[in-house]
Amino acid sequence: MRLRPMRSACAVLALCLxxxxxSAQAAIFNAETFVLENGMExxxxxxxxxxVVSHQVWxxxxxxxxxxxxxxxxxxLEHLMFKGTDKVPAGAYSRLVARNGGRDxxxxxxxxxxxxxxxxxxxxxxxxxxxxxxxxxxxLAEKDVLTERxxxxxxxxxxxxxxxxxxxxxxxxxxxxLNHPYHNPVIGWxxxxxxxxxxxxxxxxxxxxxxxxxxxxxxxxITAAELKPLAEKHYGAIPARTLPERVRNAEPPQVAARRVExxxxxxxxxxxxxxxHAPSYNRDPDGLAYALQVLSEVVGGxxxxxxxxxxxxxxxxxxxxxxWYDPTAIDTSTFGVYVSxxxxxxxxxxxxxxxxxxxxxxxxxxxxxxxxxxxxRLQASAVYARDSLYTGANVLxxxxxxxxxxxxxxxxxxxxxxxxxxxxxxxxRKVLDEKASVTGVLLPDGDKEGRS
Amino acid sequence: xxxxxxxxxxxxxxxxLPALPAAAGPAVERVIxxxxxxxxxxQDHINPIISMEFAFRGGSALDPADRAGLANxxxxxxxxxxxxxxxxxxxxxxxxxxxxxxxxxxxxxxxGSLKTLTEHRDSAFSMMRIALTQPRFDDEPVQRIRSQILxxxxxxxxxxxxxxxxxxxxxxxxxxxYGRPVKGTPxxxxxxxxxxxxAFPAGAFGRDRLVVSVVGDITAEQLKPLLDQTFGDLxxxxxxxxxxxxxxxxNGRVQVIERNNPQSVVVFGHEGIAREDAEWFPAYVMNxxxxxxxxxxxxxxxxxxxxxxxxxxxxxxxxxxxxxxxxGGVATANGRVAESLALxxxxxxxxxxxxxxxxxxxxxxTYLTGSFPxxxxxxxxxxxxxxxxxxxHLGIDYLEKRNALIEAVDADDVRDVAKRLLHPDxxxxxxxxxxxxxxxx
Numbered sequence: 001m002r003l004r005p006m007r008s009a010c011a012v013l014a015l016c017l018x019x020x021x022x023s024a025q026a027a028i029f030n031a032e033t034f035v036l037e038n039g040m041e042x043x044x045x046x047x048x049x050x051x052v053v054s055h056q057v058w059x060x061x062x063x064x065x066x067x068x069x070x071x072x073x074x075x076x077l078e079h080l081m082f083k084g085t086d087k088v089p090a091g092a093y094s095r096l097v098a099r100n101g102g103r104d105x106x107x108x109x110x111x112x113x114x115x116x117x118x119x120x121x122x123x124x125x126x127x128x129x130x131x132x133x134x135x136x137x138x139x140l141a142e143k144d145v146l147t148e149r150x151x152x153x154x155x156x157x158x159x160x161x162x163x164x165x166x167x168x169x170x171x172x173x174x175x176x177x178l179n180h181p182y183h184n185p186v187i188g189w190x191x192x193x194x195x196x197x198x199x200x201x202x203x204x205x206x207x208x209x210x211x212x213x214x215x216x217x218x219x220x221x222i223t224a225a226e227l228k229p230l231a232e233k234h235y236g237a238i239p240a241r242t243l244p245e246r247v248r249n250a251e252p253p254q255v256a257a258r259r260v261e262x263x264x265x266x267x268x269x270x271x272x273x274x275x276x277h278a279p280s281y282n283r284d285p286d287g288l289a290y291a292l293q294v295l296s297e298v299v300g301g302x303x304x305x306x307x308x309x310x311x312x313x314x315x316x317x318x319x320x321x322x323x324w325y326d327p328t329a330i331d332t333s334t335f336g337v338y339v340s341x342x343x344x345x346x347x348x349x350x351x352x353x354x355x356x357x358x359x360x361x362x363x364x365x366x367x368x369x370x371x372x373x374x375x376x377r378l379q380a381s382a383v384y385a386r387d388s389l390y391t392g393a394n395v396l397x398x399x400x401x402x403x404x405x406x407x408x409x410x411x412x413x414x415x416x417x418x419x420x421x422x423x424x425x426x427x428x429r430k431v432l433d434e435k436a437s438v439t440g441v442l443l444p445d446g447d448k449e450g451r452s
Numbered sequence: 453x454x455x456x457x458x459x460x461x462x463x464x465x466x467x468x469l470p471a472l473p474a475a476a477g478p479a480v481e482r483v484i485x486x487x488x489x490x491x492x493x494x495q496d497h498i499n500p501i502i503s504m505e506f507a508f509r510g511g512s513a514l515d516p517a518d519r520a521g522l523a524n525x526x527x528x529x530x531x532x533x534x535x536x537x538x539x540x541x542x543x544x545x546x547x548x549x550x551x552x553x554x555x556x557x558x559x560x561x562x563x564g565s566l567k568t569l570t571e572h573r574d575s576a577f578s579m580m581r582i583a584l585t586q587p588r589f590d591d592e593p594v595q596r597i598r599s600q601i602l603x604x605x606x607x608x609x610x611x612x613x614x615x616x617x618x619x620x621x622x623x624x625x626x627x628x629x630y631g632r633p634v635k636g637t638p639x640x641x642x643x644x645x646x647x648x649x650x651a652f653p654a655g656a657f658g659r660d661r662l663v664v665s666v667v668g669d670i671t672a673e674q675l676k677p678l679l680d681q682t683f684g685d686l687x688x689x690x691x692x693x694x695x696x697x698x699x700x701x702x703n704g705r706v707q708v709i710e711r712n713n714p715q716s717v718v719v720f721g722h723e724g725i726a727r728e729d730a731e732w733f734p735a736y737v738m739n740x741x742x743x744x745x746x747x748x749x750x751x752x753x754x755x756x757x758x759x760x761x762x763x764x765x766x767x768x769x770x771x772x773x774x775x776x777x778x779x780g781g782v783a784t785a786n787g788r789v790a791e792s793l794a795l796x797x798x799x800x801x802x803x804x805x806x807x808x809x810x811x812x813x814x815x816x817x818t819y820l821t822g823s824f825p826x827x828x829x830x831x832x833x834x835x836x837x838x839x840x841x842x843x844x845h846l847g848i849d850y851l852e853k854r855n856a857l858i859e860a861v862d863a864d865d866v867r868d869v870a871k872r873l874l875h876p877d878x879x880x881x882x883x884x885x886x887x888x889x890x891x892x893x
Contacts, residue, residue: 049498050477050828082747091757094747099815101822103746118826150760157715158763158783162612265712269606303543312596313540319596319603342599343606373548380550383569386499388830 027410028382029392032224038240039212042231043396043406045219047389053220054390055127056116057135058397060215061208063188064110064181064248064331070200072188075108076152077201081115082106083144085137090144093130100126110182111330112401118390121221128234135214136238138205145198153194156187164264165271165442172440175258176275180251180331212240215400219393251277251332254436265445270347271340272354277436278335281327282403288430289327290415291423292335296325297374298366298424299357300337306366307337307357317345317353328402335431347441358432365425379413477828477851480838483672485679491664492838492848493672496831500570502668503831504580505839506683507561508661510693513629513774519644520629521636523562525601526652527555532593535582539593542579551576553583559630560693560773561843562656567832570669577678584657585685589649601641608635612717612884613781619709620719620779620882624700630775658690659683665838668831698775699723702880706793706892709884716789716885720796721779722878725869727771727844733857734865735769735873740816741808741866742799742874743767743780748815750799755782761792778873789887797876804874807867821855 032044063074084090097104102119104127117127160166170185177183187193216235218227254277281289300307300323311321321339337358341350385391399409478494485491515522531546531553533539546553552567553576564584568576608614618633625631635641662683666675700723725735743751743766755765767780784792808816828834841850883890 047498049496050825052825052829091753095815098746098748098819098823101819101824101826103823103826120822120825123822147758147760151756151763154715154761154784155763157713157785158717162713162715162717162783164610165607266610268609269603302547304540304547309540313592316596316599319600340603340607343602377547377550380569383499384501384550384567387501388833390829 028385028412029396029410031392031396031406031410033406034224034228036211036231036236038236038238040231040235040238041215041400042224042227043215043217043400044222044224044227045217045389045392045396046221046223047219047392048221049389051121051221052118052389053121053124053218053222054116054118054393055124055131056114056217056219056393056397057131058112058114058215058217058401059209060112060213060246060401062109062111062113063184063186065208065246066181066184066204069192070196070204071184072152072193073196073200073204074113075187076149076193076196077204078106078108078113078115079148079152080140080145080201081134081138083141083148084139085133086139087133087137088130090141093134096126096130102127108186110186112398114397116393124218124222125230125234128230132234132238135209135211135235138202138209140198140201142198145201149193149196152187153190156190156193159187160185161190164262164266167264168260168262168440168442171260171262172273172275172438175260175438176277176334177332178252178254179249181248182329182331207244210241210243211235211238213243215397217393217397217400219389219396248331257434258438259441260438261441261443263443263445267442267444269340270444271338271442272347272351273336273338273440274354274358275334275336275438275440276431276433278325278333278431279327280329280331280333280402281399281408282330283332284327286426286430288423288427291419291427292325292431293327293378294371294374294416294419295366295424295427296323296335297378298370299323299361301374301377306361306370307339307354310357311339311350311353315353316342317350318342321350321354328398328404330402347443351439361428362432365421365428368421371419371421371424375416375419378416382413477825477837478834480848480851481672482848483666483675483679485676485684487680487684489659489662489664489679489683491666491675491679492842493665493670493675494667494834494838495671496667496834497669499831500669501831502568502570502573502576502666502670503835504566504577504664504666505563505832505835506662506664507563507839507843508657509561509663509843510656510661510695511558511561512632512634513559513695514656514693515629515632515636517629517632518640519636519648520632520640521601521634522644522648522652523557523656524635525597525641525644526649527557527562528597528601529589529593529649530555530583530587532597533588533590534579535586535588537582538588538590545575546579549575551579553579555583557634559634565832573670573674574678577682581682581685584653584682587653589646591646594646594649598641598644601635602638605635605638605641612711612713613783615709615711616717616719616781616882616884619707619884620721620880623702623705623707623880623882624777625698625775626701628698628775629695630698630772654687655690658687660689660691661693662686663839663842665835665842667835667838695774700775700777700880703878704880704893706881706883706890708887708890708892709882710886711884713885714785715783716786716883716887717781717783718789718793718881718883719779719781720793720879720881721767721770721777722875722880724769724771724776724778725873726776729776731865731869731872734861734869737813737816737820737858737861738803738808738866738870738873739767739769739778740820741812742803744769745816745819748819750803751780751796754795754799755784755792759791759795761788761795765792765796786886787888789883789885790890793881793890797879800874800876800879803870804876805871807870808863810863813863813866817858817861820858824855
């Protein structure tokens with residue numbers, strides 16, 4: 001039995017990529033791509049198991065593109081995209097999809113916003129009609145905006161305010177990014193979400209929603225040859241618009257280790273983590289992202305990993321422990337290690353033990369045979385990734401909107417295979433720098449000892 | 453409605469006629485091994501992947517009261533050492549062959565799950581065989597997994613949804629195993645001994661309780677010997693699970709569990725309908741309209757869409773083997789709990805008294821039939837469906853019949869079952885938070 005760390009909902013898609021992208025040989029997904037005349041990119045992932053498709057439109061805009069003081073507007077707009085056009089009144093979108101046997105939803109992250117409909121292949125054009133319509137024709141009523149804003153505030157309470165460990169994650173991130181907008185939670189700070197307006201949503205929509213800022217991803221029982229005329233018919237007629245430059249505040253050099261402790265009366269199980277700035281696929285001047293994936297797998301990927309063996313099995317200090325790394329981001333990403341103490345063990349003790357593990361990784365590196373084992377596991381995971389058509393669509397959508405090409409994504413297994421022990425050691429030295437880290441500690445309120 | 457809008461709806465109505473009962477799912481074969489072990493198989497050679505899902509009838513509800521959490525703890529330990537392999541060697545072999553092997557326990561059944569690449573097929577089934585027949589329960593993993601479960605139970609107390617759910621079952625089933633959590637309590641988990649763990653398989657893993665489904669890159673002839681190797685050494689008979697039929701007891705009660713949370717989490721529900729009941733499909737359609745239907749249900753429309761009271765609100769049929777239930781949930785700011793619950797009770801009453809409208813019936817049926825193939829998206833998902841079909845005694849031709857059964861439901865059927873099933877005065881609720889102005893009783 002393996003325990004995994006709790007992750008925020010926004011990290012779920014990224015997790016799909018880190019654990020599932022890749023393939024043993026050749027391309028993973030055999031995705032095909034083309035570009036419409038108006039600049040809209042199209043990615044097709046054939047998967048002919050069932051006569052169904054997943055139709056997805058991903059916009060190259062996310063919460064990290066919000067104007068100052070308007071945190072949460074990207075996500076509120078995602079909700080409001082279901083609130084009507086001239087042709088499809090508020091609430092009708094999902095009813096139409098459901099009436100046709102489809103399921104729809106949407107998601108917002110730091111770097112992208114996506115909308116999907118999973119539906120029988122013979123209803124694909126319904127999804128395209130509806131999605132193309134709301135790409136340009138959104139009409140918002142004041143009352144609907146205010147009601148949906150309340151829904152989003154409830155969503156924030158459910159995801160974050162009701163959950164001390166999510167509250168800590170939010171504080172850790174805010175400390176990790178001093179100036180870059182990854183500092184702010186995707187859902188927004190409650191005080192700012194509560195004053196977002198219809199005008200804010202419309203301004204964001206008109207600024208960023210356009211075919212030349214969108215990627216159509218269709219996975220399932222279809223080929224590029226079949227999709228192309230449909231894509232041209234439904235999306236090709238929408239004129240391109242001039243897009244603003246995507247300007248984000250730069251992160252200054254990190255010079256001081258930070259520590260964030262959340263003491264909360266609701267906490268019953270303490271936990272400890274350390275998050276480090278790390279390269280992403282897209283910002284990787286030293287070419288270390290793939291090596292970091294291997295490092296993460298070796299030191300903290302599972303029940304035989306170095307950290308789990310030491311802290312959980314041998315020293316009997318922790319009930320769970322491991323590492324995480326997600327290289328899908330436009331800007332700097334995060335590498336982290338985490339540990340939860342066993343009942344009766346002090347936080348300070350697991351912290352010391354984890355710091356010793358990190359020091360050992362830096363000093364001794366990791367065993368070459370463990371690197372080879374991890375590489376084989378990661379490559380095998382790519383075969384499994386082909387199975388579900390939804391996985392392929394998520395991996396391609398996430399990758400392309402965070403700066404990878406389809407070819408990059410398809411080449412993942414070879415790039416993992418090419419990682420050397422030297423690169424893994426170099427990546428560890430580069431990233432495991434306490435000055436560029438935030439330590440997050442979750443403790444019960446009033447417990448000075450941190451005893452669990 | 454503007455003209456343009458109507459035109460669009462008309463155009464859509466023409467272009468997209470209501471979904472016909474979609475093409476049936478994949479072809480299901482009944483495979484019977486030399487030793488008489490039955491499995492349902494769907495061959496799927498698209499990728500070199502094989503998935504097996506199986507279950508033994510009888511789950512955590514069979515745990516002794518002072519050992520609640522026993523089945524769950526066993527499920528965490530079967531992959532922590534078996535046969536000649538200690539915990540590390542077992543886990544290392546799984547990782548090196550990229551085999552996913554895991555177990556879990558629910559109230560009514562004990563599940564096993566295996567996923568492998570074709571090239572490691574025989575090793576994967578062999579690992580499953582020793583996990584089932586030769587688990588070691590060595591001291592180190594027993595203490596480690598126990599500590600993980602205890603940490604998990606502590607973390608659960610931070611999760612208001614889990615707290616509400618457990619309290620709701622405790623309130624409804626004070627003298628029945630369903631009132632005890634699958635994971636047990638800190639006291640019961642600490643009380644479980646190595647002898648309890650070692651004795652468990654012989655009493656639970658019998659071929660008379662076994663149900664198996666396999667999907668993926670394997671033929672019937674390849675599967676047969678693997679079934680015998682994996683399950684053939686299990687005892688032929690351990691007898692049916694002995695759990696008493698029961699009914700929920702907390703008629704209309706509302707319990708508040710104080711938590712310093714800005715939002716209250718509510719679980720509500722009452723007695724439901726058994727899976728084998730003749731009115732199951734009318735009830736299934738009814739629940740879709742009431743609170744099961746994603747973004748289109750009445751509860752969603754009234755509580756979220758119109759008033760913004762909640763992000764999530766839903767209801768669902770939970771046909772436990774010995775006490776069928778209908779259970780729902782909502783999470784709303786402390787000041788809005790009373791209003792939300794009143795709305796939910798009103799929708800319960802309206803459906804019970806008036807039944808569905810004709811458009812609601814049409815939409816429900818086209819959704820429930822048209823969306824069915826969306827579930828067949830991976831070998832594991834299909835194996836899970838085949839397993840559920842067998843657990844629920846649905847017949848091997850169920851995938852072909854299922855949409856016709858939904859098509860056959862009419863508004864009168866739904867009205868009748870709503871009247872029988874839904875009783876707003878009997879809705880029992882547990883609220884975790886600091887709700888304002890809520891009458892508790």
